[in-house]
Amino acid sequence: MNNTILDIQDLKVEFPINIGTVRAVDGVSLKLNQGEVMGLVGESGCGKSTLGFSILRLLRPPGRIASGRILYHGRDIVSMDEKEVLKLRGRRIAMIFQDPLTSLNPLFSIGRQFVETLQTHEKGINKKQAILQAESMLESLGISKERLQEFPHQMSGGMRQRIMIGMGLILNPDLLIADEPTTSLDVIVEAQFLDLLADLCRQYNLTIILITHNLGNVAQLADRITVMYGGTLAEVGLSGDIFHTPLHPYTQGLLASIPNIKLDQPELSPMEGSPPDLVNPPTGCVFHPRCPQVMDICTRQRPPAFQKNGHQVSCWLYR
Numbered sequence: 001m002n003n004t005i006l007d008i009q010d011l012k013v014e015f016p017i018n019i020g021t022v023r024a025v026d027g028v029s030l031k032l033n034q035g036e037v038m039g040l041v042g043e044s045g046c047g048k049s050t051l052g053f054s055i056l057r058l059l060r061p062p063g064r065i066a067s068g069r070i071l072y073h074g075r076d077i078v079s080m081d082e083k084e085v086l087k088l089r090g091r092r093i094a095m096i097f098q099d100p101l102t103s104l105n106p107l108f109s110i111g112r113q114f115v116e117t118l119q120t121h122e123k124g125i126n127k128k129q130a131i132l133q134a135e136s137m138l139e140s141l142g143i144s145k146e147r148l149q150e151f152p153h154q155m156s157g158g159m160r161q162r163i164m165i166g167m168g169l170i171l172n173p174d175l176l177i178a179d180e181p182t183t184s185l186d187v188i189v190e191a192q193f194l195d196l197l198a199d200l201c202r203q204y205n206l207t208i209i210l211i212t213h214n215l216g217n218v219a220q221l222a223d224r225i226t227v228m229y230g231g232t233l234a235e236v237g238l239s240g241d242i243f244h245t246p247l248h249p250y251t252q253g254l255l256a257s258i259p260n261i262k263l264d265q266p267e268l269s270p271m272e273g274s275p276p277d278l279v280n281p282p283t284g285c286v287f288h289p290r291c292p293q294v295m296d297i298c299t300r301q302r303p304p305a306f307q308k309n310g311h312q313v314s315c316w317l318y319r
Contacts (some may be wrong), residue, residue, distance in 0.1 A: 006032040011068035020279040024050040038220025042228040091121045094168035098180040100160035103151040111148030137166045158189035159286035168289040209311045230276045230286030247313045
């Protein structure tokens, strides 16, 4: 039985600017299965958030999907009209944004924002029913129902992030996209937040795309990891395999440059160079200017996705 919930096929996303065109996502193809947590990792500017926004067609102008398909349960989101996409947003696919303080309306109480969310998508629900659902959701997140009367600025960063999770889950979506959900949290609140997300995954059988540059977060939560670089996919594999036997030189460089007390790592090895200029990306493999194992073919031809030891890896080392 096919349990694929999301199938992205050769997706290309562009941002025309004065000096050229930024290809923020360049030929990405991946699948996400029901109940799976996928970690989407890479340095800043590699296209992670753009990919997440593309799934919900939330790209800011002049950004546009240049080509490719995003199949959600077999239906192409790219070809949907705006009314069809609006029915998906929140109701079937929800998103948690980086900064909850700027995502929540500062002029409305938390309760009013829950009520508006429910009444927008659930026709026939009255205010009293919506409040009862919101109270139940908050209590499941460890927040007193009395806080519904408060405003976003009256809550801590961790509590606001829980509120954002609650608003994402209140409509029982199939897919939750979490875009750097712990960026604004301190390390203690971050750990509590990740424990909460893990509990919710088990409770609701959530399918999650966790977008982050924090490899520790995906190690704790993700079933599978997708590594992006320069708008392309470098490597895809099971979480344990990626951490213990990374194949792509970029994945190896990421893991070698962060502290990890669980692996045999005598010292940190910072990766030299910077992510590529996506207006004028390098020819061939986009990672080749920084790659310690670069070959002549890497400078001339972009590598396809090879299958190696259960990984999907875009590197000529594995042809």
